[in-house]
Amino acid sequence: MNRQDAFSGYSPQVNFIFYIGTVFFTVLIVHPAFLICSLVLAAVYYLQVRGRQGLRTIVGMSPVFVVVSAINPLLNTGGDRALFYLGQRPYTLEALYYGMALGCMLTAVILWFASYNRTMTSDKFMFVFGRKSPVISMILTMVFRMVPGFQRKARQITTARRCIGRMETGSSLQSKLLPSFAVVSALTSWALEGGVITADSMQSRGYGSGKRSAFSIYSFVKRDRLTVCLMILLMMGILAAVLRGGTRASYTPELLVSGYDDPWLWIGSICWFVFLSIPVAVDVVEEMRWHVLRSKI
Amino acid sequence: MACFEIKNLSFSYPGAPGGASEGDREHSGAPGYFDTPKALQDIDLTVEDGEYVLLCGKSGCGKTTLLRHCKTVLTPHGKREGKILFHGKPLEKSDQRTQAARIGYVMQDPDAQIVTDKVWHELAFGLESLGMDQKTMRLRVAEMASYFGIQDWFCKDVGQLSGGQKQLLNLASIMAMQPDVLILDEPTSQLDPIAAADFLNTVRKINLELGTTILITEHRLEDIYHAADRVVVMDQGQILTDGTPRQVCDFLQGREHEMFTAMPAPVQVYYGTGGVAVENCPLTVREGRSFLSGIFAGRDPESLVQEIEVSGRHKSEGELENSPLSIVMKEVWFRYEKDTPDVLRGVDLEIPQGSIFAVVGGNGTGKSTMLKSVCGVCRPYRGKIWIEGKRLDKYKGGELFAGTLAMLPQDPKSVFVKKTVREELLEMCDGRAANGAADRSAASEEEQILKIAELCEIDDLLDRHPYDLSGGEQQRTALAKVMLTEPKILLLDEPTKGMDSFFKQKFARVLKRLQTEGVTVVMVSHDVEFCARYADLTGMFFDGSIVTVNTPEKFFARNSFYTTAANRMSRHIFQNAVNVEDVIELCRKNR
Numbered sequence: 001m002n003r004q005d006a007f008s009g010y011s012p013q014v015n016f017i018f019y020i021g022t023v024f025f026t027v028l029i030v031h032p033a034f035l036i037c038s039l040v041l042a043a044v045y046y047l048q049v050r051g052r053q054g055l056r057t058i059v060g061m062s063p064v065f066v067v068v069s070a071i072n073p074l075l076n077t078g079g080d081r082a083l084f085y086l087g088q089r090p091y092t093l094e095a096l097y098y099g100m101a102l103g104c105m106l107t108a109v110i111l112w113f114a115s116y117n118r119t120m121t122s123d124k125f126m127f128v129f130g131r132k133s134p135v136i137s138m139i140l141t142m143v144f145r146m147v148p149g150f151q152r153k154a155r156q157i158t159t160a161r162r163c164i165g166r167m168e169t170g171s172s173l174q175s176k177l178l179p180s181f182a183v184v185s186a187l188t189s190w191a192l193e194g195g196v197i198t199a200d201s202m203q204s205r206g207y208g209s210g211k212r213s214a215f216s217i218y219s220f221v222k223r224d225r226l227t228v229c230l231m232i233l234l235m236m237g238i239l240a241a242v243l244r245g246g247t248r249a250s251y252t253p254e255l256l257v258s259g260y261d262d263p264w265l266w267i268g269s270i271c272w273f274v275f276l277s278i279p280v281a282v283d284v285v286e287e288m289r290w291h292v293l294r295s296k297i
Numbered sequence: 298m299a300c301f302e303i304k305n306l307s308f309s310y311p312g313a314p315g316g317a318s319e320g321d322r323e324h325s326g327a328p329g330y331f332d333t334p335k336a337l338q339d340i341d342l343t344v345e346d347g348e349y350v351l352l353c354g355k356s357g358c359g360k361t362t363l364l365r366h367c368k369t370v371l372t373p374h375g376k377r378e379g380k381i382l383f384h385g386k387p388l389e390k391s392d393q394r395t396q397a398a399r400i401g402y403v404m405q406d407p408d409a410q411i412v413t414d415k416v417w418h419e420l421a422f423g424l425e426s427l428g429m430d431q432k433t434m435r436l437r438v439a440e441m442a443s444y445f446g447i448q449d450w451f452c453k454d455v456g457q458l459s460g461g462q463k464q465l466l467n468l469a470s471i472m473a474m475q476p477d478v479l480i481l482d483e484p485t486s487q488l489d490p491i492a493a494a495d496f497l498n499t500v501r502k503i504n505l506e507l508g509t510t511i512l513i514t515e516h517r518l519e520d521i522y523h524a525a526d527r528v529v530v531m532d533q534g535q536i537l538t539d540g541t542p543r544q545v546c547d548f549l550q551g552r553e554h555e556m557f558t559a560m561p562a563p564v565q566v567y568y569g570t571g572g573v574a575v576e577n578c579p580l581t582v583r584e585g586r587s588f589l590s591g592i593f594a595g596r597d598p599e600s601l602v603q604e605i606e607v608s609g610r611h612k613s614e615g616e617l618e619n620s621p622l623s624i625v626m627k628e629v630w631f632r633y634e635k636d637t638p639d640v641l642r643g644v645d646l647e648i649p650q651g652s653i654f655a656v657v658g659g660n661g662t663g664k665s666t667m668l669k670s671v672c673g674v675c676r677p678y679r680g681k682i683w684i685e686g687k688r689l690d691k692y693k694g695g696e697l698f699a700g701t702l703a704m705l706p707q708d709p710k711s712v713f714v715k716k717t718v719r720e721e722l723l724e725m726c727d728g729r730a731a732n733g734a735a736d737r738s739a740a741s742e743e744e745q746i747l748k749i750a751e752l753c754e755i756d757d758l759l760d761r762h763p764y765d766l767s768g769g770e771q772q773r774t775a776l777a778k779v780m781l782t783e784p785k786i787l788l789l790d791e792p793t794k795g796m797d798s799f800f801k802q803k804f805a806r807v808l809k810r811l812q813t814e815g816v817t818v819v820m821v822s823h824d825v826e827f828c829a830r831y832a833d834l835t836g837m838f839f840d841g842s843i844v845t846v847n848t849p850e851k852f853f854a855r856n857s858f859y860t861t862a863a864n865r866m867s868r869h870i871f872q873n874a875v876n877v878e879d880v881i882e883l884c885r886k887n888r
Contacts (some may be wrong), residue, residue, distance in 0.1 A: 197406055
């Protein structure tokens with residue numbers, strides 16, 4: 001199921017700023033409250049984008065978490081609350097907590113990237129970077145088109161040559177490699193031939209005749225501006241909390257985590273939570289709006 | 298005012314003394330081997346604004362070279378005399394930007410012409426190159442997408458489109474620049490007939506509704522001939538004749554020129570039955586029908602002679618029934634992925650040895666998949682296939698392709714890996730020696746190659762690069778390569794795609810010769826006319842299985858839509874006429 005979620009419909013810049021902020025702070029702040037926030041919302045948003053199928057991926061991520069958590073104490077022996085000893089090496093509770101924090105961070109980042117792949121398609125990425133340099137964006141676009149084209153053609157050539165008995169491999173290394181070399185050679189000729197036609201087609205449509213402009217189907221409207229402002233405000237809030245030590249957390253050799261009596265922790269984590277909920281909230285609001293509209297009819 | 302005025306244009310390619318000609322597949326500056334001294338000779342042609350001009354001629358007659366001269370960036374390098382005026386001004390005087398915007402050029406290959414990866418981006422490519430601002434581009438792109446009905450696939454990746462959609466996209470992205478003149482170089486040669494007709498209708502619509510001047514070359518004249526305002530026939534770099542479609546028919550018929558065999562069926566029937574007056578010549582099936590009705594007005598169809606002499610044209614039914622079966626398919630089911638729909642849905646098929654068996658049917662019905670299942674590329678999940686009396690699963694490794702079966706793919710370029718045709722053919726020989734089938738000396742290999750080259754009529758092309766050949770020549774070269782595996786069964790996927798009518802005749806001769814050597818030929822094709830003329834048996838493929846199998850006469854005479862033009866124009870009078878010759882013969886008998 002590939003449902004179009006509301007957040008993907010926002011301007012690519014909005015999507016991009018969100019992901020930059022998310023990944024940056026997830027990696028920067030190791031405070032458990034922040035990490036749990038990030039992990040939970042990453043999972044919720046991923047489910048929203050992928051639907052039921054996403055559940056399998058999320059469950060599949062749990063071994064990563066377990067392994068990272070369990071391995072850290074083996075490498076890191078800081079901390080004084082030893083759970084048990086492996087030979088001479090203590091397996092400490094602090095190191096285990098730290099491992100859990102790292103595991104949490106890793107899974108959260110992976111899940112964010114999983115939804116990134118769905119939300120930021122190649123053309124959106126191009127749009128964010130391409131406006132400064134139409135030529136580079138042009139080259140990237142052509143590469144995006146050629147790679148799958150090559151794969152398709154290579155398959156076609158392999159099938160064609162197999163059907164005239166030219167893909168048979170003998171026992172020696174040489175005879176095993178030869179058919180593949182032939183395919184590569186055929187692929188090269190085909191690509192060169194196609195390149196000549198593509199070049200003609202580009203020139204014939206005025207490529208290189210002067211300054212280029214870049215076309216896009218995206219627009220930056222009021223709601224995008226508002227969202228960007230909100231995101232900047234929230235990020236400033238988080239940054240202030242970081243500087244004021246509200247997000248301080250260290251695990252080994254001693255467990256030092258700022259507690260609920262620190263007002264900056266509250267400010268920071270609320271900002272963080274609101275920031276991360278933007279995609280989910282946008283989607284839920286949209287859904288509710290449709291519900292209301294429909295029930296009015 | 299004249300859009301293009303070409304005055305006294307002569308052109309020769311560099312690389313050969315005294316100039317050279319190659320023809321349709323020539324790219325600027327590519328060296329080649331040459332038959333005639335000049336690619337273009339004393340061309341005088343005027344194209345008026347808003348005209349629809351059809352340029353036709355055999356492959357290699359210089360059509361493409363002439364069209365490429367109409368746009369400076371595409372003009373090939375070489376020695377050139379004479380001049381080309383565009384709206385009264387020499388063409389070279391307008392800069393690249395002006396030419397890009399005002400002269401649109403659509404090429405043959407739908408895929409290689411596309412530059413970007415998204416449909417919407419491709420539509421805007423030309424506009425971007427012209428440095429237009431965002432607002433204008435949005436409007437133009439929106440307009441074009443609506444006009445060409447692209448909205449539904451506007452956001453798709455280019456790779457997901459069909460060939461017809463790709464070519465339509467190429468046309469739309471050029472029309473977005475609002476050109477005055479549209480030049481099309483065999484735009485439909487890679488498309489199936491339905492997509493081709495659709496494309497040509499769009500071109501016609503552009504001409505009628507927007508007044509854009511059209512200059513087009515085509516070898517599939519049936520769909521386009523009647524729509525043209527003017528037809529120009531070229532032969533060996535010269536203009537042979539230039540006039541209205543009817544005048545051109547009359548001229549070609551009077552000269553008994555070989556281009557006449559490429560004319561639409563109604564025209565051939567008209568002159569074949571002794572038609573004289575130019576202005577009465579029927580160009581479409583509809584006109585052809587009323588022409589025949591006129592001849593037989595007042596006569597009872599029951600009283601007419603209906604028998605056609607078919608013996609000798611192909612193998613008789615009795616002969617086919619008695620021959621052993623070469624391919625047998627029983628209840629074959631296939632799908633590409635576990636959760637995708639079935640492509641083959643219980644195919645039952647029996648193909649007798651030594652026959653030419655044609656499978657026709659719409660696009661995407663699974664015809665090509667059926668061929669792939671016969672050669673083991675697609676493994677059916679249910680059902681059985683026997684090849685030459687042995688179960689397909691029992692052929693191990695490369696056994697099947699070593700002398701039993703071979704397939705010629707849709708795109709002949711897929712089998713080319715070497716620098717010359719000769720090396721391509723030699724490659725097939727060493728393979729056999731390595732397989733241990735036979736040790737052959739160099740001399741006997743050469744002999745073998747020459748024999749095959751002669752059979753496939755490519756003996757004069759042996760030193761050329763395979764990519765420099767025309768579509769028809771490539772097809773025959775690929776066939777020669779495939780034949781060197783000495784298969785008993787030959788599978789062909791759309792063999793006549795991109796061939797003009799002369800190459801088709803040559804190709805058919807080759808197939809008939811192979812047949813006399815006992816080879817079974819199975820082809821999957823959209824080309825109804827070709828199948829009707831040369832197949833022994835024809836099957837209709839629909840919805841994943843073979844619906845009916847019959848001899849071409851019976852098969853096409855019973856269909857009302859999926860049949861030849863000659864049959865469609867004569868079916869209200871004659872029951873069994875399938876080819877042009879049949880209609881002419883019956884008309885003569887009933888006079």
